[in-house]
Amino acid sequence: MAVPKAVLAEAHKLRAEIERHNYHYYVLDQPVVSDAEFDRLFCKLQQLEHEHPELVDPESPTQRVGGSPQPEFRQVTHRTPMLSLNNAFSEEEVMAFDRRVRERLEVDRVEYLAEPKFDGLAISLTYEQGRFIRGATRGDGYTGEDVTPNLRTVRSIPLRLRGKAPPGLLEVRGEVLMYRRDFDSLNQRQRASDEKEFANPRNAAAGGLRQLDSRITAARALRFFAYGVGVIEGAAVPASHSAAEDWLQDLGLPVCQERRVVHAVQGLMRFYQRMGERRAGLHYEIDGVVYKVNSLAAQQRLGYVSRAPRFAIAHKFPAEEANTEVLAIEVQVGRTGALTPVARLAPVFVGGVTVTNATLHNEDELQRKDVRVGDSVIVRRAGDVIPEVVAVVRDKRPKHAIAFKMPMTCPVCGSAVVRLPDEAVARCSGGLICAAQRKQALLHFASRRAMDIEGLGEKLVDQLVDRDAVKTAADLYRMGLAAFAELERMAEKSAQNVLQAIERSKNTTLARFIFALGIRNVGEATAKELARHFGSLDRLMQADEEALRQVPDIGPVVAFSIAQFFAEAHNREVIEQMRACGVHWEESEPRVAASLGRLAGKAFVLTGTLPKLSRDEVKELIEAQGGKVAGSVSRKTDYVVAGAEAGAKLAKAEELGIPVLDEAGLLELLKGKR
DNA sequence: GATCCTCGAGTTCT
């Protein structure tokens, strides 16, 4: 049965009106009707849709209630990566940032867009032909999770863009957050229903966004603010960042009203101070301000360094500090036997979380700060993450406060504690006798960047080691289901999951395996270098210190650590056992040794962007033939490889009369045609 | 021998 024309028109009218009010409320922050009036319109539309189910449209404002739970989140790859920003903590750092920008752009004065830095979660929204089709979390910056159903429940995110001719494709970057008042009422509800309260709005928002059941998200009252554009197709690209944000606002997306175009360091510092004053009065929490070079052409010229843009910086507010008391100072034993003093603190709420522990790093550091048990101390979260004891309040020191002394013997295994004369750390000399070191070695072995055995966490390793069920990493590969049966809190299902993860880890890479061994001074980067250089584990194991030193970035100390590790019969045995259990990887030919390649002993410096090859690819090609790639030009440099937008290094090369190659020239050289 | 840079290792909380 067709819906009467009049009803259809009525529904359209209501939807348009509700969307207009949403726009005024969320985007312009200037509601034109009372909440009661808005509710009345909303109810009327709901009723109409209820009476005429065929009216229901997924883009109707009534459809923001969430749907049934999904089994999991899909992974989404961002078309352009969502990078993080570098931080500045002082005026000096901001001045240095501005200076770098001016030098690179060769101008005297830069126009910036300044805005608050939201303490929320970065997300990306994709609109096709003006329709909201996908929303994703930032994730690691390259891939995130598809949270579209959850974001559909966020009322300030338009399901359709305003205007007659929306762009064919638009990817909007912005932040999801929770207003303080919504956070307070959420916690009130949690309290009332005897559920766990959230520590801060950020966590509540994060929890809300990661719900598999979007109906829960809908109940969290999340907000969204846009601050950038990832991809535009089918519309003119704005000339400046501020113009882009104005345009986003015209399209119906909420953009922060505190944003300002300012000039030079003075403008930046004025904005910083102003936001510091306004901070407490805002609806949402911010942890600093962001400055972006306003001209998009200039942004492009500035480009990126590793993972962060050179055209923007986050100027953070000073970390919040709090007072608390040192209840005890305990000692932890790390993978290498390092003894680390840790302060147990009376719980204190600082920077959005309750802190109970803080590392004191080592004996010297502890002495410098002179922290004693019973002391009253000032605590902050360094870089807003890791708790740190800033200072002791000396006036409040009780008479009985006890100074800490590093134990003479290991608190875990009783072995002697040794501190080498020119080292800062004291170490347990017990080696693998020490249960703490064995546990840490296993955790390292299983960690994500090593063998990546999911589910083999601290609790499980504690039990396995305490029961002597596992002594070495090789033992992991010889465990059956039965070994888990007697463990506490281990259901058969989760035991199977761990076994499966262990099984999966057998298929690995040489670099991961070398890293997993936990050789002293051999981290991820060195392990990769070793794998590339030797190509096979046997060749690595047979290498003497002399041969090891040929590997870039390996000097006498690291070479000694590696040789010593493989000289140990026990270590060789464990490796053999693992190989016998089926741990395997692909081996390759050893890379041409530096003294043999065509480019042996030649030093290269790369600058600018080459048309086809990436920096890493070029580096690999040069190193494959025994050449070296250095960071800066000096008299020792043999060639400079320059691409587009080459900078000071090219100038220096010309000054010193060093041959400069372009990509084609480099390729010819590599092929031996020169 | 001094200095810059990168890597390794240890750490917190959700």
Next chain:
DNA sequence: CTCGAGGATC
């Protein structure tokens, strides 16, 4: 994130 140490460079 922060510190310390190792390596490379001048």
